[in-house]
Amino acid sequence: KAxxxxxxxxxxxxxxxxxxxxxxxISGHRSVSWYQQTPGQGLQFLFEYFSETQRNKGxxxxxxxxxxxxxxxxxxxxxxxxxxxxxxxxxxxxxxDSHQNEQFFGxxxxxxxx
Amino acid sequence: xxxxxxxxxxxxxxxxxxxVIKCTYSDSASNYxxxxxxxxxxxxxxxxxxxxxxxxxxDQRIAVTxxxxxKHFSLHIxxxxxxxxxxxxxxxxxxSARQLTFGSGTQLTVLP
Numbered sequence: 001k002a003x004x005x006x007x008x009x010x011x012x013x014x015x016x017x018x019x020x021x022x023x024x025x026i027s028g029h030r031s032v033s034w035y036q037q038t039p040g041q042g043l044q045f046l047f048e049y050f051s052e053t054q055r056n057k058g059x060x061x062x063x064x065x066x067x068x069x070x071x072x073x074x075x076x077x078x079x080x081x082x083x084x085x086x087x088x089x090x091x092x093x094x095x096x097d098s099h100q101n102e103q104f105f106g107x108x109x110x111x112x113x114x
Numbered sequence: 115x116x117x118x119x120x121x122x123x124x125x126x127x128x129x130x131x132x133x134v135i136k137c138t139y140s141d142s143a144s145n146y147x148x149x150x151x152x153x154x155x156x157x158x159x160x161x162x163x164x165x166x167x168x169x170x171x172x173d174q175r176i177a178v179t180x181x182x183x184x185k186h187f188s189l190h191i192x193x194x195x196x197x198x199x200x201x202x203x204x205x206x207x208x209x210s211a212r213q214l215t216f217g218s219g220t221q222l223t224v225l226p
Contacts, residue, residue, distance in 0.1 A: 044216075105157040
């Protein structure tokens with residue numbers, strides 16, 4: 001089975017712009033979660049989608065949003081980018097509930113905000 | 115919400131020695147505790163997990179122990195090898211929280 005894929009792998013944006021990141025889960029996986037990873041902060045939970053519905057959201061401002069399509073692919077959008085949004089954004093898929101089962105991570109999208 | 119603290123932040127051991135990483139959690143309802151390994155430039159991968167109905171789980175050189183009363187769990191790696199060098203993350207969650215809360219990570223370096 002193909003693993004979780006994310007596009008693009010690298011992005012450079014300037015403050016105030018918006019960005020859309022894409023995640024394709026493992027075939028058959030219906031749950032997709034997004035995380036922000038920064039040095040020293042570990043992985044911070046952004047949100048989880050299951051069957052096109054957002055099931056949970058982490059403690060991030062409303063500038064961070066997402067959606068999931070009928071084929072389970074997910075997108076994450078960040079509007080009005082700030083310097084502090086520079087990070088590695090990881091998505092992870094799981095067969096069922098992401099918080100109680102193994103999550104399979106994608107390679108991440110490295111976002112740099114200048 | 116859940117708070118997970120992980121120690122130490124960095125750990126260096128000689129090849130062949132054991133390594134122990136400890137995590138504490140705050141939510142007594144937490145019932146699932148996975149450990150992820152992230153090698154440099156790579157994605158995190160699950161190496162072992164434990165649920166609250168067991169106190170210990172082993173998989174070859176890796177073991178995890180859970181103390182629900184004290185609300186802490188630990189990762190034990192025996193006979194460490196250079197390929198064990200990576201960042202290790204613990205995490206905790208409860209059924210009601212519906213999200214994994216990760217520790218801040220431990221950079222393990224195995225010296226040859």
